[in-house]
Amino acid sequence: MYDFESFQSCDTDDKKLENESVNQGIVENPVTFHCGQCNTVWADSRGICGEATSINSLICLEVTPDVTINSGREWSPDGLFSACVYNTLQCAGCLCLMGVILYSTPQHLSALRNLFLLKKDKMYCYIFSTGQTVKASTLNFNVTPVGERVSELRQLIQETESHLSDVSAVMDDTRANEATSSVQSTS
Template sequence: MAEAEISNAVTENPVLVLCSSCRVPLADSGDLVETPEGANVILVKAVTADVEIDEEKVVSTYEQDVFSTLQVLYCKGCNSPIGALYVSTPRHLDYKRDLFNLDPRAVNCYCFDNPHKQRTRMNQKSVNLLNVPFMETQLKKCRTVLGVCERSIKEIEGLFQSSGRP
């Protein structure tokens, strides 16, 4: 989805930015920053906990952002590269500095208000072999939380019964 389409969608409805590989939420339209025309990047002020920032800082040698220092962003769900966080830039790229620069080819966008406006880069299944381990880990965490909640409810019920309340 192009950055212009996202800007148009944001004005109409809230948008959720998802990883195109595993569909993990990465950001939302509330943190979207206006992007200059032709920048071919989605700029956001904040991302979800599902985005991993590489600790290693690298100096770019690509022509469009040569001599910029950046950290690569990865999706925690499938470990796919999804963009960069620019630490230092030449003057003409100041608008990218200290913002999360998401690659439009690496993300999908979902419009909350109207499911027919759902935008995807390609038609794909929501579960694939790459994200099965992540999904299993999330299910295990959910089961753990559910077990803790069940024990807490039983303790509360026991307290009510011992106090003589119905």
């Protein structure tokens, strides 16, 4: 059985990001996620869905071929993953256990089914925009809920439509003035 609480911190430098705005927008910036022991690349920021803070894991849609899905499904009778069926994930480089894929879960974990859950304290990140390598556990990977993004998009559309109406009104006035000028010059 997989012991979810036995992860150890990776042996990398614990460099903190100097710019907090980079920390908050990390999902939108190019980032690669590496094994804390052998530096094998496990995923990148394009495949990140967010973070499951209760289990200290990144939620990924996809990982690199260097993440091996162990073939034997396991079951957890207690703990955070009580009554869950899962496969463990292993680093192809150093064979460390680095996460899970949940297949059968209680209702409260249903949103995590069939996604890659990578333990943050087993990896570090290379951030392209700053050239820094930091422990994943020092970063926040919360993703803005889709509802908030949709609201922002609706507001932007309304503002754009308002600007288009203003431009259209100016163009109509310009055409009317040109038509009036044209009629006066022909008279």
